[in-house]
Amino acid sequence: MGFRMDVERFDELLTELQKNYRIYAPVLLKGKGRYSETDTIRYAEINSIKDVVFDKKSVFSPKEVILPITQTLFYFTEDNVIEPKVDEKNILIFLRSCDIHAVKRLDEIYLRNRFADSYYAALRTKVKFVLMECEKSFENCFCVSMGSNRTDEYDLFVRLEDGKVYVESKNETFDGLFKDEENAEVSPKFVLENETVVKIPENLDxxxxxxxxxxxxxxxxxxxxxxxxxxxxCACFTMQDIFYKDNPNAGERRRVWASCMVxxxxxxxxxxxxxxxxxxxxxxxxxxxxxxxxxxxxxxxxxxxxxxxxxxxxxxxxxxxxxxxxxxxxxxx
Incomplete structure (x- = not known):
């Protein structure tokens, strides 16, 4: 189902969604770039469709929402071990086709690789996807070569164009939210070619x-x-035990992103x-x-x-x- 509405109206619906969802999207972070006085684009919670950066690639992937850079697995004392509470709200993430495919790869590692990881599953089961389209390829992208340039595995598609927001809903969970909006034909556009082309040898071993x-x-x-x-x-992590200064017998165990290159x-x-x-x-x-x-x-x-x-x-x-x-x-x- 497709809908069209003003930016102000869509933001009202975002506010309604925030009662049950934490909504993440790529946003511009002023002065947070890797060089002094430079900006960067990373995932953060949004309050308006105008916060979302549609025309540039985020530096980090949306992975950091469902697989935090640092995640406490449990707290411990001399006598007890307590797992942290999971936020009751669901998660809505704006992301591109390649990133939806990337989450599928993480699912293989954390949910279907012998045993399901309960910490990952606790967040992953709460996630719904909002597709962002790529009208043209960004620099260094080669998603077409990897077959990740297209997807139909999303719950909502959102396009901001000429002061109007176009929405496609593929999940009946959201149908009631948009039922009073103007109907429109809406479907995402997908990149069909990249400047960068990758060919993996068929005889690779x-x-x-x-x-x-x-x-x-x-x-x-x-x-x-x-x-x-x-x-x-990339799904690797290492473990850290943090001991509290006021009680060296108490602390927390965290898992932290790790790298096979370091x-x-x-x-x-x-x-x-x-x-x-x-x-x-x-x-x-x-x-x-x-x-x-x-x-x-x-x-x-x-x-x-x-x-x-x-x-x-x-x-x-x-x-x-x-x-x-x-x-x-x-x-x-």
Whole structure:
């Protein structure tokens, strides 16, 4: 069902939705960029459709809403362990097609990978998606190559155009909210081509581990992990026990995002560590995105959002690394 309304009316409906939902979207954060006096676009709660940045790609993915950067798993004392309460409100997230596909990848890891993660599930079951369309491709995107440029797995679609808000509802939960609004034909537009094109070799296998292509990343990569942290499908975390100063026998256990690219990620008891060379870490990351995950779940982990290419301070392109696999396979054969 499609509807059309003024911005002011849509904001009134947003206020109504906020009684039961926390509503997140990409917003402009003034002065919060990685360089001094620069801005950035990240996910935050909104109160108006005018808060949403439709024409630029967010630096971070919406992953941080349902998989927080730092998440308390439980509080402990000498005698008790208590899990934190989960917010009663549901979650409504504005996101693009590639990011909806990225959440599907997280679901595979956290819900269908042997055992369901209860902490992830507690938030994930509350989530509904508001699709944002991409009329044209952003820089470094290669979603078409990864098949994530289109989706029909959304609850609402919202377009802001010429002072009017167009809404498509695919979830009967919201039908009552819009029943008095003007009917309109509404459907999203999807990107059909990207400037960046990625081709994954059909014969890709573990022989590519021996290729010399990984050696260049020993010098170029600085192991900062930014590529992992902005990625919508990276799911790794580490654990931290926080002890309170006023009572060293009480505290909390947190899980915190981790990165396969940074020092210490593979440290083991006894001082052993894997993949000390940065090229080896790059190899692990690339192959996990376009080989290992596919072998287990039947499709590629990477969705082609291009955020890793956007954020890298050394201008390392993940898309180029994947394309180099074609020559690398010829090399090892």
């Amino acid at each position: 573990q022989r590519v581990f021996k290729s010399k292509m990984w050696d260049e990343y020993d010098e170029r990569c600085i192991a900062c992990g930014r590529c992992n942290f902005v990625c919508g499908t 020092d210490g990620f593979t440290d083991m008891a006894g001082g052993h560590s894997f993949r000390k060379k940065y090229g080896e870490r790059m190899r692990f990351k690339v192959m996990h995105k376009v080989y290992d995950f596919n072998k287990r779940f039947g499709y590629h982990m990477c969705v082609g959002c291009g955020r890793c290419d956007d954020i890298c301070p050394e201008y390392i392109s993940f898309a180029n690394a994947v394309n180099k696999l074609n020559d690398a396979m010829k090399e090892v054969e």
